Every structure is written in structure tokens, then in C-alpha cells.
Amino acid sequence: MKQLLVNIARLIERIGRWLGEITSWLALGVLASVLVAVIASAMRANVMLDWGVDIPLFGDNLTVNDVIDLEWHFFAIMVMIGGTYAYMDDKHVRSDLIYAGLSQSKKKWIDTLGDVFLMMPFAAVMCWLSIGFVMRSYNSSEGSDYGGMLDRFLIKSTIPIGFAILFLVILARVIRRLLDDELADSTYSATEESL
Secondary structure: OHHHHHHHHHHHHHHHHHHHHHHHOHHHHHHHHHHHHHHHHHOOOOEEEEEEEEEOOOEEEEEHHHHHHHHHHHHHHHHHHHHHHHHHOOOOOOOHHHHOOOOHHHHHHHHHHHHHHHHHHHHHHHHHHHHHHHHHHHHOOOOOOOOOOOOHHHHHOHHHHHHHHHHHHHHHHHHHHHHOHHHHHHHHHHHHHHO
16 A cells, blocks of 8 residues: 555656756747747837737737736746755755754655645645635636736646645655655765755
8 A cells, every 4th residue: 555655656756857847848838938928029029910800818819918918827837836856856945044954854744744734735835725716716707807818727737736736746746755765865864965
């Protein structure tokens, strides 16, 4: 049973890492959308493409406002989905002043208790509360306030999805921290070497 839990936890972590790596490529999308928006604005070209048929997110044409909306859509996905990547690589915020001088076993317990009593409840509450936020957006057919992209609920759905993924990755890390000797050895010895 122990090995099954460890294997499931490793799978969840691999999926979280893969999602983080994929979403990191959206930085190129942010750069491209900024570049296109600046050039189109300089050329005073509001409607860039007109396909005449409604498609999800864009409607029947592509405007500068759509491209500007894409910038923060890409960024929101990077932050909400890619945030798990920062957690998994120990790049998230913590108070290293006290933490740095502790033994490996104390670091392990501080991380575990912090994850169980702070991070997991926070991720669960944020996931739960944001579902209503997404549903209100969907039910009201919310779109851009200034003529940009339609279907704003799609981008808002990254909030509960991102926090659900974060919750699962934290749970997987806690399971591995408690049951998998390989994680404890590699994580905490690498942390001490970097200090």
C-alpha cells in the first residue's frame, strides 16, 4: 500500500511538472501578443482578421482588443497552472532565515506541517470559492468590457483548476515526504548544498 501511494504521488508530481513546463512556453505567447498589439495599434488597424463565423473566444473577427486580452489570458494560465512548478522546485516563498540553520529532519517536518495546515487548506478554500466566481461569469455570458475576447469564464476557470492542481501536488509531496525515503534524501541534501 505504501509503495502504491508513493507511485501515485510520483505520477501526480510528474503531471504537475509537465503542466508547468508546458505553460512556461506561454511566455512566448505573451511576447507575441504584445508585439502584434503594438504593431497593429501603430498601424491603426483595429480589426486584423475577419472570418465572418462566430468562433469561441473571438467571435467573428480578431481585433487589437482580442490580442490585448490574449496577453493577460496567457499570463493568467502561466501563473495559475505554472505556480505548481515553482512549488515543486522549492522556488516558492518561505522564511529561509530560520529554516536555513535547521537539520534535515526539522526542515522535513516544518515543510510537512506548513503544507498540511497552511498550503492545503488555502488551496482547497481558493478552489472551492472560485468555482462560484467562474459559474457567475458563465451564467452571465461575461465577455471583455471593451470589445475584446468573449467567454471570460474560460480564463476564470484557470483559478479553480490551478488551485486543484496545486492541492494535488502538495498532497503528493506530503505523501512522498512521509513515505518515500528517496525524496527526503534528495530534497533536503540539495537544499543544504545550495546554502
